[in-house]
Amino acid sequence: MSHQAEADRVLRSLGRDCLEHDPDVLRSVLDRVGDKWSLILIGLLDKGPMRFTELLRTAPGISRRMLTLTLRSLERDGLVKRVIYPESPPRVEYEVTPFGRTLSEPVLALTRWAADNQDTIRANRHAFDKAAGFDGDDLG
Amino acid sequence: MSHQAEADRVLRSLGRDCLEHDPDVLRSVLDRVGDKWSLILIGLLDKGPMRFTELLRTAPGISRRMLTLTLRSLERDGLVKRVIYPESPPRVEYEVTPFGRTLSEPVLALTRWAADNQDTIRANRHAFDKAAGFDGDDLG
DNA sequence: CGGCATCCCGATAGATACTG
DNA sequence: CAGTATCTATCGGGATGCCG
Numbered sequence: 001m002s003h004q005a006e007a008d009r010v011l012r013s014l015g016r017d018c019l020e021h022d023p024d025v026l027r028s029v030l031d032r033v034g035d036k037w038s039l040i041l042i043g044l045l046d047k048g049p050m051r052f053t054e055l056l057r058t059a060p061g062i063s064r065r066m067l068t069l070t071l072r073s074l075e076r077d078g079l080v081k082r083v084i085y086p087e088s089p090p091r092v093e094y095e096v097t098p099f100g101r102t103l104s105e106p107v108l109a110l111t112r113w114a115a116d117n118q119d120t121i122r123a124n125r126h127a128f129d130k131a132a133g134f135d136g137d138d139l140g
Numbered sequence: 141m142s143h144q145a146e147a148d149r150v151l152r153s154l155g156r157d158c159l160e161h162d163p164d165v166l167r168s169v170l171d172r173v174g175d176k177w178s179l180i181l182i183g184l185l186d187k188g189p190m191r192f193t194e195l196l197r198t199a200p201g202i203s204r205r206m207l208t209l210t211l212r213s214l215e216r217d218g219l220v221k222r223v224i225y226p227e228s229p230p231r232v233e234y235e236v237t238p239f240g241r242t243l244s245e246p247v248l249a250l251t252r253w254a255a256d257n258q259d260t261i262r263a264n265r266h267a268f269d270k271a272a273g274f275d276g277d278d279l280g
Numbered sequence: 281c282g283g284c285a286t287c288c289c290g291a292t293a294g295a296t297a298c299t300g
Numbered sequence: 301c302a303g304t305a306t307c308t309a310t311c312g313g314g315a316t317g318c319c320g
Contacts, residue, residue: 021187026180028254043161052301065304068302076265089301092303102253111166112246120218125217192283205315
């Protein structure tokens, strides 16, 4: 993509207030990938193809069932591809599609935000809870 | 941002596997803002301060209860600030904090992705469902 | 107008057992 | 190994009512 085309796209989307943080559009993407596991799996698979059991071990806390369901929905949306190798111990690998990789970009942005601001949030919560508990009593 | 700076940023983030799509870090941010309404509200408030009832009308489908709960949690995390104007008809406005505004950026990236790819997802689902033989819901 | 408390339902997701 | 099926519990979140 050319520099100019990219700049154009950004400016266009920023300039049109109908797109800027449109609640309905945002809702649509959240309904699709805003569940508990989709983005996690997209993130993991972004590093390379993985097998079912491998994902089961790597995704912290996911169950067999949810892994199956989430992978199916991702496959359905064309974000992930399922590849079957008909071997003697049957093997199945999942990989991100080129389309899925385009989603990986904004996801990474979100992950980066999370990494950068975990401490701030923790501190804010602490302060808020303390203030609420003492009903704003700030006398020494 | 310059072409070079952008390239640098991408390479740096891709090169550091400690940050790249860490499942736990991603989970932490999803636990905070991955619920049904947080990102919607952040997005709405990004455009400017809004009153409680105003948000109630503008956020599509939110209930009184969930608006209250979500605003509280956002306030607790320091993403949103609650401002009370002691007037004759009491008035309360919510606004994004500077900290909240930093989150607004990755959220916008996600919204843009959604807007750009709604049609693709719809098509993918249709194709998948047709192939599998079962019918699922449509993309709103 | 702003916002908490109560009740209740349905979706989400965990545990377990079974199949190819 | 790679799932599927079922059963169940939890809880997010909607509806409603009350209160400042």
